[in-house]
Amino acid sequence: MLSFAAMTAAVQHKVLLIDDSETSLHFVSLVLVRAGYDVRTADDVDKLEGMLGDWRPDVILTDVSMPGITGPELCRMLKSNYETAHVPVVLFSAMPNSELEGMARDCEADGFLSKSNGLDKLPKELALLIETTLF
Numbered sequence: 001m002l003s004f005a006a007m008t009a010a011v012q013h014k015v016l017l018i019d020d021s022e023t024s025l026h027f028v029s030l031v032l033v034r035a036g037y038d039v040r041t042a043d044d045v046d047k048l049e050g051m052l053g054d055w056r057p058d059v060i061l062t063d064v065s066m067p068g069i070t071g072p073e074l075c076r077m078l079k080s081n082y083e084t085a086h087v088p089v090v091l092f093s094a095m096p097n098s099e100l101e102g103m104a105r106d107c108e109a110d111g112f113l114s115k116s117n118g119l120d121k122l123p124k125e126l127a128l129l130i131e132t133t134l135f
Contacts (some may be wrong), residue, residue: 035123
């Protein structure tokens with residue numbers, strides 16, 4: 001019998017990764033793609049809006065500290081829009097879990113994941129979050 005993590009990877013969940021760091025976008029997307037996720041990336045809000053016009057992610061994984069718009073501000077914007085309100089938003093940052101958890105709660109994000117846990121753990125942590133929180 002397959003574990004849920006194996007089944008979710010087999011389903012190939014669509015992840016939209018938002019980060020202002022090209023290095024972070026590259027490495028995080030590489031790790032998630034290798035784990036079986038369908039990943040698209042955006043490094044600013046304009047690219048995000050264009051992408052959401054023709055592609056619907058299963059989850060949006062957004063960095064917290066970005067110029068122009070923060071992750072929590074982006075979350076509030078997405079949650080207030082009828083077209084994107086149903087898409088789960090997960091804050092993704094290297095800040096301490098206690099801060100990240102409070103920030104996620106305040107902006108009504110659907111979850112949070114810490115970059116500090118290491119990229120090797122990210123696919124399993126995302127699968128677990130999808131299993132327990134998002135779906």
